[in-house]
Amino acid sequence: MSSHQKIVALVFSVGLLVLIIELVRRKKLREEYSFLWILTSIFIFLLVIWGKLLKLVMNLLSAKAPASTVFFCGIFFIVLISLHFSVKISHLTNQVKDLTQKLALLEKLLEEKK
Amino acid sequence: MRPLILIPAYNEEKNIGQVIEKIRQYQPACEILVINDASTDDTARIAREKNVEVISHPFNLGYGAVLQTGYKYALNKGYDYLVQLDADGQHDPIKIKDFIEEFKKGEVDLIIGSRFLNQKHYPIPFFRLLGIKIFGFLVSLFTGQKITDSTSGYQGFNRKVLEFYTQDFFPSDFPDADVLILAHRAGIRIKEIPATMYSSSRKSIHSGLRPLYYIFKMFLSIFILLISQGAQNTHKGCND
Numbered sequence: 001m002s003s004h005q006k007i008v009a010l011v012f013s014v015g016l017l018v019l020i021i022e023l024v025r026r027k028k029l030r031e032e033y034s035f036l037w038i039l040t041s042i043f044i045f046l047l048v049i050w051g052k053l054l055k056l057v058m059n060l061l062s063a064k065a066p067a068s069t070v071f072f073c074g075i076f077f078i079v080l081i082s083l084h085f086s087v088k089i090s091h092l093t094n095q096v097k098d099l100t101q102k103l104a105l106l107e108k109l110l111e112e113k114k
Numbered sequence: 115m116r117p118l119i120l121i122p123a124y125n126e127e128k129n130i131g132q133v134i135e136k137i138r139q140y141q142p143a144c145e146i147l148v149i150n151d152a153s154t155d156d157t158a159r160i161a162r163e164k165n166v167e168v169i170s171h172p173f174n175l176g177y178g179a180v181l182q183t184g185y186k187y188a189l190n191k192g193y194d195y196l197v198q199l200d201a202d203g204q205h206d207p208i209k210i211k212d213f214i215e216e217f218k219k220g221e222v223d224l225i226i227g228s229r230f231l232n233q234k235h236y237p238i239p240f241f242r243l244l245g246i247k248i249f250g251f252l253v254s255l256f257t258g259q260k261i262t263d264s265t266s267g268y269q270g271f272n273r274k275v276l277e278f279y280t281q282d283f284f285p286s287d288f289p290d291a292d293v294l295i296l297a298h299r300a301g302i303r304i305k306e307i308p309a310t311m312y313s314s315s316r317k318s319i320h321s322g323l324r325p326l327y328y329i330f331k332m333f334l335s336i337f338i339l340l341i342s343q344g345a346q347n348t349h350k351g352c353n354d
Contacts, residue, residue, distance in 0.1 A: 097286055100171055101183045104149075105190065108169045 001066040006048050009070055013045040036084055040077035044070060117214055118193040119146045122180040123201035127155040130201050134164040137199075137207040144210070147187060148201070151180045157201075179286040185276045197270040199227075205268040206310035213270035216307060223302045224275045226261065226294075227268030227309025236313040245329065249291040252336060257298040261306060264291045268309045275302055285335070288328055292335035299339075 001009070020037045023029035047054045047070050054066055063069045119137055123130055130148065137146055146166040150158040152174040161168045169183060181198060188196045197213045199205035205227065213225050229235040238246070246265050253264040271279065278300055284293065298304060 093286075094282060097175055097179050098282075100173065100175055101179065101186060104169045104171050104183055105187060108167070108187070 001048070001054075001070070005067050009044060009048045009067075013041045013048065017041040017045070033088075036077065036081045040074065040081070043077065044074055047073060115194040115218065116192065117141075117144050117217075118184075118188045118191075118196045119144050119207075119210065120181070120184040120188070120196050120198040121146065121148045121161075121201045122151065122177060122184065122198070123148050123153065123157050123161070124151040124174065124177075124180070125153045125155050125157060126201040127153070127157050127160055129203045130157050131160050131164060133199075133201055133203050133207070134161065134166055136203075137210065140207050141210050141214075145193075147184055149180045149184050149187075151175060151177075176286040178284060178289040181289065182280060182284050182286075185271070185279050189273065189276045189280060193273075195270060195272045196276060198267065200267050200314070202314045204311050204314045206312065209268070209307070209309045212307050212309075216305065217270065217272060221303065222305040223272050224294075224297055224304045225270040226263060226266050226304065226306045227270075227311075228263035228266055228306040229309060229311040230262040231306060231308035232310055235311060241325070245325070249332060253291045253294050256295045256336070256340075257304065259298075259304065261294065261304070263306065264294055266309070266311075268311065278302060285331075288331060291332055292339060295336060295339055 017038060020029065020034050020041065024031055024034050047057065054069060057073065058064075058066065058069050061069060061072065063072070119141065121130070121133060126133075134146060134148075137144065148158075148161040148166055148168045150161065150168060150170040152171045158168055158170050167187075169187060171180070171183065175183075184198065185196065195214075195217045197210050199207065199210075209227055213227070216222055216225050246263065250261055250264045253261040275297065278297060279289075279293075283296070294304065
């Protein structure tokens with residue numbers, strides 16, 4: 001990886017980490033949803049500063065270009081995060097449906113008691 | 115035995131009044147419940163003026179969720195069985211008596227009103243007919259009994275089915291072939307009876323790109339069912 005690429009990757013990973021921690025501190029992001037984001041930024045940071053780890057991952061992926069490997073790892077984590085959100089959204093959709101049905105049934109009960 | 119007639123409704127101000135009147139004409143003693151899925155027109159007001167029970171969702175949840183709200187109400191209120199029919203006038207209420215007669219015999223839990231068991235039915239567009247036949251074949255294959263109209267919304271249930279259908283697995287969008295297979299696996303006895311249906315004047319829930327999603331969803335649900343151990347393992351069975 002060229003020095004320029006390393007600097008860009010480091011700025012991105014550190015910037016992401018700072019942003020996520022700040023969002024958690026301001027209570028705009030729950031801790032449970034910050035986990036995978038923090039993991040992503042730390043992993044990219046480690047790949048950039050720890051040459052041996054980058055080589056190991058490159059060997060595992062049979063990759064030739066270090067920058068592509070870092071990019072691939074970033075995409076891999078984003079896919080994981082998206083999947084995690086899809087599962088959460090499905091769960092929340094079920095909860096919203098149950099709550100809405102309960103609300104409609106309770107309103108009917110109130111109407112009958114009036 | 116207390117029956118409840120359930121009508122799921124979304125923007126049906128043109129038809130809901132007539133449908134209620136027609137049900138009253140054939141079944142004056144039956145209680146009627148309209149579930150209004152956050153209609154933006156006068157569906158709820160018209161239904162209330164007809165002196166039926168009305169439950170309104172604060173926002174649109176989808177056809178399956180509307181039905182399930184009705185099932186939960188019927189269970190809470192202690193109804194013995196429920197007959198559901200669409201609010202667009204597609205299902206002829208004259209056949210409700212046949213559902214009730216079947217339930218009185220006590221030999222079935224779930225009754226499907228089939229347009230294909232009737233000698234005459236309205237012309238169905240080719241691709242929709244093809245879909246109905248394919249899913250009918252799959253349901254017949256996996257339930258071991260001939261089901262001709264698995265997509266029919268004209269159905270009746272006893273309390274055993276209501277208890278099963280008020281569980282979390284019940285889909286919010288299209289409860290069709292997959293749910294029938296699941297019900298069969300849970301030990302629910304299914305029977306089809308002839309039903310008179312007319313062509314619907316409103317836009318179908320299977321219009322636009324939805325048929326594609328519907329086909330994908332049904333095949334996926336049936337596949338997941340097949341690789342599951344059985345309804346009793348994935349969901350609470352009726353005898354639990």
